[in-house]
Amino acid sequence: MLVERRSLKASAISSTRSATPVLGLVFGGAQVLVTTSANDHVTLDDVEFARSLAREAAMFAGAVERVFHGLPNGPAVAGR
Template sequence: MTRRRTPRTSVIRLTTGNAARTLNHPFARREPVLALDFGATSVLVTTSGPVTVKDLEFAHQLAREAQRFARSLERSFYGLPDGRGVAA
């Protein structure tokens, strides 16, 4: 992660669980929407207009960090640094 240039003014914590899910909504004639659902709360990620290079860069960064998050969860779940073992 890179260092933030501006300080955070607020943090919203959304935890995973039975109701948590992600959905991609591709549309033929407009920009796609990524929905992060946490039960009664949803976060929608989309562009502010036609897709730009910055939008693509953000999408790739989001995918990279989501993959890293998944690997960290796997290591925690299996209890070993290499991700192999039994559930902790």
């Protein structure tokens, strides 16, 4: 799905100690909320999922930055 830049938004919704964090992604009229399966309990699987999501998001951001700066998007280009 291609949407205008001004309609894209990502935000981490702060959590309280009794609730798990929520990541909100808004793409125009569509919204996705990412959280764990249980609202009151975080497991090791949840932590591993969150770390994997962060790694993938960092790789995506690096690829976008390389394209923005006109750099090749290959394995020889060091990521952050």
